[in-house]
Amino acid sequence: MSAEAFAPFGHVIETAGHLPRSINEGTCERFDDLAPVNIVGEGGRPLISIFQAKPCVLPHAVRTLERHPLSSQAFYPLDGRPFLIVVAYESGRNSPRTIRAFRAAGDQGVSYHRNTWHHSLLALGATSRFLVVDRGGPGANCDEQELEEPILVTTTV
């Protein structure tokens, strides 16, 4: 997936296309600020978690999307495997016409913008771990929406 194509939905967390700066007396390159962590709402705080997801089987029927009104949500793959991204353009009721699917490479993470409709985590190939940065604290931070009709994701490229 390209950062440009994904830009309406969030940030791609990757070194490609970014110039690092040298730190720690030249022993380390810092690819800085690849994704913000956007936390809103009384008492909200950023936190780091690990998700361990079973792989989905293609073709996969997408029936439901979710969004987080109080935070961005970032995923980075820890087992080097690609994963499947399904997102939707509209903030209102989505239909198959407004949906896009991406295949993130094993060295690409994503951070969904706050309020961006997306499918829950879809690992590919084998059970996979992801580092996740999102929000803890009070407040309802997950809206769900059923699609007007399911769409099938049949393949990834």
Add this chain to the structure above:
Amino acid sequence: MSAEAFAPFGHVIETAGHLPRSINEGTCERFDDLAPVNIVGEGGRPLISIFQAKPCVLPHAVRTLERHPLSSQAFYPLDGRPFLIVVAYESGRNSPRTIRAFRAAGDQGVSYHRNTWHHSLLALGATSRFLVVDRGGPGANCDEQELEEPILVTTTV
């Protein structure tokens, strides 16, 4: 390294020893809130970066430590390789007597507490990438301290 031994210095980010909760209709296990992200100071914001560090060669002479007065700082290895952690107990002037070294496994991340003295990133074996969560924004967020005398880290177990 064990979470218990590292507790004075920060959190170990790992699934071991944590009970997940099932999410996403049973397809995913969430190991929740393994490490907080602690950001203070006017205009501070959490951000996600990637560090790519050259490996250190053992024995490694530890001469300088750093600490971040305005944030925690979290590292998670993205290439599955162990890395070396050097931390110090005291908030004042440290000496070799107050220092501890750990070997983090390839499936262990760490989050240093705000204000904990630590060595800069020490990869082992080969150039390695790490996902990093720390702070952007105004304010001086890195203090450095030279040790009274260097200490040699000769081996990791």
